Amino acid sequence: AIERTFSIVKPDAVAKNVIGEIYTRFERAGLKIIASKMIHMSKEQAEGFYAEHKERPFFGALVEFMTSGPVMVQVLEGENAIAANREIMGATNPQEALRGTIRADYAVSVDENAAHGSDAPESAAREIAYFFSDEEICPRTR
Numbered sequence: 029a030i031e032r033t034f035s036i037v038k039p040d041a042v043a044k045n046v047i048g049e050i051y052t053r054f055e056r057a058g059l060k061i062i063a064s065k066m067i068h069m070s071k072e073q074a075e076g077f078y079a080e081h082k083e084r085p086f087f088g089a090l091v092e093f094m095t096s097g098p099v100m101v102q103v104l105e106g107e108n109a110i111a112a113n114r115e116i117m118g119a120t121n122p123q124e125a126l127r128g129t130i131r132a133d134y135a136v137s138v139d140e141n142a143a144h145g146s147d148a149p150e151s152a153a154r155e156i157a158y159f160f161s162d163e164e165i166c167p168r169t170r
Protein backbone atom coordinates (compact mmCIF):
# COMPACT_ATOMS: atom_id res chain seq x y z
CA ALA A 29 0.00 0.00 0.00
CA ILE A 30 1.09 3.61 -0.50
CA GLU A 31 2.27 4.93 2.86
CA ARG A 32 3.82 8.04 4.31
CA THR A 33 6.74 8.04 6.69
CA PHE A 34 8.61 10.68 8.62
CA SER A 35 12.36 11.08 8.19
CA ILE A 36 15.14 13.19 9.71
CA VAL A 37 18.60 13.84 8.27
CA LYS A 38 20.34 14.25 11.63
CA PRO A 39 22.89 16.92 12.65
CA ASP A 40 25.90 14.66 11.96
CA ALA A 41 24.83 14.04 8.35
CA VAL A 42 23.99 17.72 7.76
CA ALA A 43 27.47 18.59 9.11
CA LYS A 44 29.03 16.06 6.72
CA ASN A 45 27.26 17.87 3.85
CA VAL A 46 25.46 14.76 2.60
CA ILE A 47 21.84 16.01 2.59
CA GLY A 48 21.69 15.65 -1.19
CA GLU A 49 23.26 12.20 -1.21
CA ILE A 50 20.70 10.99 1.31
CA TYR A 51 17.81 12.59 -0.62
CA THR A 52 19.09 10.83 -3.75
CA ARG A 53 18.85 7.50 -1.94
CA PHE A 54 15.22 8.22 -1.05
CA GLU A 55 14.48 9.04 -4.68
CA ARG A 56 16.34 6.00 -6.06
CA ALA A 57 14.27 3.82 -3.72
CA GLY A 58 11.11 5.24 -5.26
CA LEU A 59 10.24 7.38 -2.24
CA LYS A 60 8.84 10.82 -3.05
CA ILE A 61 9.68 13.80 -0.83
CA ILE A 62 6.27 15.43 -0.31
CA ALA A 63 7.34 17.83 2.48
CA SER A 64 10.75 19.06 3.58
CA LYS A 65 12.39 21.77 5.67
CA MET A 66 15.53 22.60 7.62
CA ILE A 67 15.07 23.28 11.33
CA HIS A 68 17.27 23.67 14.38
CA MET A 69 15.28 21.88 17.09
CA SER A 70 14.81 23.44 20.51
CA LYS A 71 15.39 21.28 23.59
CA GLU A 72 11.62 21.19 24.18
CA GLN A 73 10.94 20.14 20.59
CA ALA A 74 13.50 17.30 20.75
CA GLU A 75 12.28 16.13 24.17
CA GLY A 76 8.70 16.02 22.91
CA PHE A 77 9.63 14.22 19.73
CA TYR A 78 11.55 11.52 21.63
CA ALA A 79 9.16 11.39 24.62
CA GLU A 80 8.85 7.59 24.32
CA HIS A 81 12.58 7.32 25.19
CA LYS A 82 12.33 9.60 28.27
CA GLU A 83 13.34 6.85 30.72
CA ARG A 84 16.19 5.46 28.59
CA PRO A 85 19.77 6.10 29.77
CA PHE A 86 20.67 7.73 26.44
CA PHE A 87 17.80 10.26 26.49
CA GLY A 88 19.87 13.26 27.64
CA ALA A 89 22.63 12.61 25.11
CA LEU A 90 20.04 12.06 22.37
CA VAL A 91 18.36 15.43 23.01
CA GLU A 92 21.76 17.13 23.26
CA PHE A 93 22.82 15.66 19.90
CA MET A 94 19.56 16.37 18.09
CA THR A 95 19.75 20.04 19.15
CA SER A 96 23.48 20.37 18.33
CA GLY A 97 22.86 21.65 14.80
CA PRO A 98 20.31 21.92 12.00
CA VAL A 99 18.47 18.89 10.65
CA MET A 100 16.33 18.23 7.59
CA VAL A 101 12.86 16.89 8.36
CA GLN A 102 10.84 15.33 5.55
CA VAL A 103 7.79 13.31 4.70
CA LEU A 104 8.40 10.44 2.28
CA GLU A 105 5.60 8.79 0.34
CA GLY A 106 5.63 5.53 -1.59
CA GLU A 107 4.85 1.83 -1.66
CA ASN A 108 5.55 0.43 1.84
CA ALA A 109 7.34 3.69 2.62
CA ILE A 110 7.92 2.89 6.31
CA ALA A 111 9.74 -0.41 5.68
CA ALA A 112 11.40 0.85 2.50
CA ASN A 113 12.92 3.80 4.36
CA ARG A 114 14.08 1.58 7.22
CA GLU A 115 15.72 -0.74 4.73
CA ILE A 116 17.74 2.00 3.03
CA MET A 117 18.68 3.53 6.43
CA GLY A 118 20.02 0.22 7.79
CA ALA A 119 20.14 -0.88 11.43
CA THR A 120 19.96 1.74 14.22
CA ASN A 121 23.53 0.84 15.16
CA PRO A 122 25.72 1.66 12.13
CA GLN A 123 28.09 -1.16 13.16
CA GLU A 124 25.24 -3.59 12.44
CA ALA A 125 23.92 -1.83 9.33
CA LEU A 126 24.23 -3.64 5.99
CA ARG A 127 26.74 -2.39 3.43
CA GLY A 128 25.38 0.32 1.20
CA THR A 129 22.82 1.60 3.71
CA ILE A 130 22.74 5.24 4.83
CA ARG A 131 23.89 4.45 8.36
CA ALA A 132 26.70 2.12 7.21
CA ASP A 133 27.96 4.75 4.76
CA TYR A 134 27.56 7.97 6.75
CA ALA A 135 27.52 7.09 10.47
CA VAL A 136 29.80 5.42 13.00
CA SER A 137 27.88 5.30 16.29
CA VAL A 138 24.39 4.53 17.53
CA ASP A 139 24.28 7.98 19.12
CA GLU A 140 25.05 9.82 15.89
CA ASN A 141 23.47 7.65 13.25
CA ALA A 142 22.76 10.04 10.37
CA ALA A 143 19.02 9.41 9.93
CA HIS A 144 15.75 8.73 11.68
CA GLY A 145 12.74 6.98 10.19
CA SER A 146 9.35 6.11 11.66
CA ASP A 147 8.98 2.47 12.74
CA ALA A 148 5.20 1.99 12.34
CA PRO A 149 2.12 3.64 10.80
CA GLU A 150 1.05 5.09 14.18
CA SER A 151 4.44 6.67 14.86
CA ALA A 152 4.64 7.93 11.26
CA ALA A 153 1.31 9.76 11.64
CA ARG A 154 2.31 11.19 15.01
CA GLU A 155 5.78 12.26 13.87
CA ILE A 156 4.55 13.86 10.62
CA ALA A 157 1.96 15.88 12.56
CA TYR A 158 4.60 16.87 15.13
CA PHE A 159 6.65 18.77 12.53
CA PHE A 160 4.32 19.53 9.62
CA SER A 161 0.96 21.23 9.21
CA ASP A 162 -1.39 19.86 6.54
CA GLU A 163 -0.62 22.87 4.30
CA GLU A 164 3.07 22.00 4.28
CA ILE A 165 2.46 18.56 2.79
CA CYS A 166 2.39 18.57 -1.00
CA PRO A 167 1.25 15.26 -2.51
CA ARG A 168 2.19 14.85 -6.18
CA THR A 169 -0.43 15.44 -8.79
CA ARG A 170 1.85 14.30 -11.62
Ligand code: CMP
Pocket residue numbers: 081086090120138139140141143144145
Ligand atom coordinates in the same frame (compact mmCIF):
# COMPACT_ATOMS: atom_id res chain seq x y z
P1 CMP B 1 16.21 7.20 16.27
O1 CMP B 1 15.57 6.39 15.22
O2 CMP B 1 16.34 8.65 16.01
O3 CMP B 1 15.42 6.98 17.64
C1 CMP B 1 16.04 7.10 18.91
C2 CMP B 1 17.52 7.28 18.83
O4 CMP B 1 18.23 7.05 20.01
C3 CMP B 1 18.07 6.26 17.85
O5 CMP B 1 17.69 6.62 16.54
C4 CMP B 1 19.57 6.32 18.17
O6 CMP B 1 20.24 7.29 17.39
C5 CMP B 1 19.59 6.78 19.63
N1 CMP B 1 20.16 5.77 20.52
C6 CMP B 1 21.25 5.94 21.28
N2 CMP B 1 21.51 4.82 21.99
C7 CMP B 1 20.56 3.92 21.66
C8 CMP B 1 20.30 2.57 22.05
N3 CMP B 1 21.05 1.92 22.93
N4 CMP B 1 19.22 1.94 21.48
C9 CMP B 1 18.43 2.59 20.59
N5 CMP B 1 18.64 3.87 20.20
C10 CMP B 1 19.69 4.53 20.72
